[in-house]
Amino acid sequence: MALLLDAARYAGVNARVRGLVSRLIPEWLWAELLATPDLAGLQSLLQQSWYRVGLEGRPDAAALERRLWAHLVTVSRAPVHLLQGSPRALLDWYWRRFEVDNLKTVLRAVHHRAPAETLEATLIPLGPGSRLPWRALGESTSVPGLVERLRGTFYGSVLEQALDTYRREGQLFVLEVALDLAYFGRLLRLMDQLTGRDRQEARRFLGFWVESQNLLWAYRYRIYAGLSPEEILNYTLHRGLRVDAAAVREIALGAPLAEMVARFWGERIPGLAQLQDRPEPEALPVLELLFQRHLHGMAQRALSKYSLHLGIVLAFQVLLFDEVQDLVTLIEGKAAGWPQERIRPYFIAPRGLGRA
Amino acid sequence: MPELLNVPPTRSALLRLRQELEEARRGYELLERKREVLVRELMEMIDDAEATQAEARRRFQAAYQALTEVRMRMGTDRLRWVSLAPAAAIQTQLTLRSVMGVLVPLVHMDVTPLPLPYGLGDTSASLDEARRRWQDVAAILGHLAEVETTVWRLARDLQKTQRRVNALEYVLIPQYEATLAYISSVLEEQEREAFVQAKQVKQRHAKQEAEDEGEQDG
Numbered sequence: 001m002a003l004l005l006d007a008a009r010y011a012g013v014n015a016r017v018r019g020l021v022s023r024l025i026p027e028w029l030w031a032e033l034l035a036t037p038d039l040a041g042l043q044s045l046l047q048q049s050w051y052r053v054g055l056e057g058r059p060d061a062a063a064l065e066r067r068l069w070a071h072l073v074t075v076s077r078a079p080v081h082l083l084q085g086s087p088r089a090l091l092d093w094y095w096r097r098f099e100v101d102n103l104k105t106v107l108r109a110v111h112h113r114a115p116a117e118t119l120e121a122t123l124i125p126l127g128p129g130s131r132l133p134w135r136a137l138g139e140s141t142s143v144p145g146l147v148e149r150l151r152g153t154f155y156g157s158v159l160e161q162a163l164d165t166y167r168r169e170g171q172l173f174v175l176e177v178a179l180d181l182a183y184f185g186r187l188l189r190l191m192d193q194l195t196g197r198d199r200q201e202a203r204r205f206l207g208f209w210v211e212s213q214n215l216l217w218a219y220r221y222r223i224y225a226g227l228s229p230e231e232i233l234n235y236t237l238h239r240g241l242r243v244d245a246a247a248v249r250e251i252a253l254g255a256p257l258a259e260m261v262a263r264f265w266g267e268r269i270p271g272l273a274q275l276q277d278r279p280e281p282e283a284l285p286v287l288e289l290l291f292q293r294h295l296h297g298m299a300q301r302a303l304s305k306y307s308l309h310l311g312i313v314l315a316f317q318v319l320l321f322d323e324v325q326d327l328v329t330l331i332e333g334k335a336a337g338w339p340q341e342r343i344r345p346y347f348i349a350p351r352g353l354g355r356a
Numbered sequence: 357m358p359e360l361l362n363v364p365p366t367r368s369a370l371l372r373l374r375q376e377l378e379e380a381r382r383g384y385e386l387l388e389r390k391r392e393v394l395v396r397e398l399m400e401m402i403d404d405a406e407a408t409q410a411e412a413r414r415r416f417q418a419a420y421q422a423l424t425e426v427r428m429r430m431g432t433d434r435l436r437w438v439s440l441a442p443a444a445a446i447q448t449q450l451t452l453r454s455v456m457g458v459l460v461p462l463v464h465m466d467v468t469p470l471p472l473p474y475g476l477g478d479t480s481a482s483l484d485e486a487r488r489r490w491q492d493v494a495a496i497l498g499h500l501a502e503v504e505t506t507v508w509r510l511a512r513d514l515q516k517t518q519r520r521v522n523a524l525e526y527v528l529i530p531q532y533e534a535t536l537a538y539i540s541s542v543l544e545e546q547e548r549e550a551f552v553q554a555k556q557v558k559q560r561h562a563k564q565e566a567e568d569e570g571e572q573d574g
Contacts, residue, residue, distance in 0.1 A: 061432050062431075062433055069431070100477065100478070101434075105437050108438065108440060108474075109437065111440075112441070114440070122436075122437070171473055172441070173472050173474060173475065175475075176474055176477070177475045177476075180475045180476065180477035183477065213477070220476055220481055220484050224484035224487070225472045281484075284481035284484070285425065285485050287481070288480060288481045288482070328429075328430075328431045329428040332428040332431070335427075338424070346425065346428050
């Protein structure tokens, strides 16, 4: 009976998502994008894709990227309206990571007293999905003033709790970490409210995403920021299937990266051997990419089956994000004058292997 | 044959030039010693400068590579906003030391990494790596500035000293020696002439006296 209900609920979603998947950039276009020598060529080729709207004018890396992020935000919002109940609440919150990103940008701009018009030009337009007063937030003259304007929202209460530390230390770090922890904490709680196959799929995609982030944070705090074990425990998530408080404590106390990753994911993440010969600081960006590739592989596998559950929506979200991320990689690589062979290793997915 | 100095060939000029030649020789010895010290110091610095330059080049390459990587991961806008916060506090102390009168800098640069200014949720590990790489660059800049400026100043002063040594050795001292020799020869000639003249006068005088005595006797 439950299976029948799931099938009925997800049949329309499945059709809609597959329609969106079919609009992702095809391999032949990736091959052409890779082969094009400059940004102008890249912008012109993107006119043949679903990113064409707003891609006019003089080619500029930052402007092109803004257009891509805006597209990502709009398209990834679309499936939210196709869902109901807990899955909808989860997907809506997952989408709000863009809202959190924008909020951090506003915090940075206000903290460093950047002009409001510069900020406005770089914020990702979130459309009707976000009800935050972005213009008013950007016009705040101080971070406490900005937090005051957020009063009554989820973010306002989160930031208020960290405001005293911000006033004492004068560093945005504590506010940004508070936002991250609150965002991911709520995401985990919303995952817990799901049932059956939806919960399983959410744990598979978002659970892996959260856990891999948490592990990376713990190592980044230890290796790059030199934080104490107590601080690392304070600034990470404590619950997870694998990377829980005990694991974070082990990491904070010096557990080697390759050993911990192998313990949690073993052979399931391809390419882990690359971590062995690298010093830990250099291994972390590589691991970050390997995690994204693993998630991408899971998403592709999920879409290769006829699935009637939340997994198909989440898989699409992953593929869409990775496409935009890889396009940003390509744009920056081209802007730096790198040849395609040098850019390819930074892609999440193998791109442009089809015929040009 | 070196050009002679434009001085009258007199005894006082001879005495003055001898004194000046003596001073020129002492100056030459001092400059020669300075040149040797500068060469030794420069040779010692050049190895350090080359090694530091190579290391700085390596660090810059790694830092620029890391910067491009983080742009590829995070995009231009996000990187721009995150980069508004400084990655390290840099304190520079500049003192001077003297190498044979050449003032060269001693640069002491303290690079203290600042606490993370950003949250990790929307940033990449490659940003931390780029931050670390640029801190590495900053850490070597003080020493690079010190050795490059020192080598440049020592080399410039060595060139100047070498020119002075050459001028003394090949122009001034030979000129003085030639002028002194010329004046000496002129003075000797004058002495000889005076001696001959005196002798002739004396002879003439003696002859005159002898004639005068003969007349009186006669």
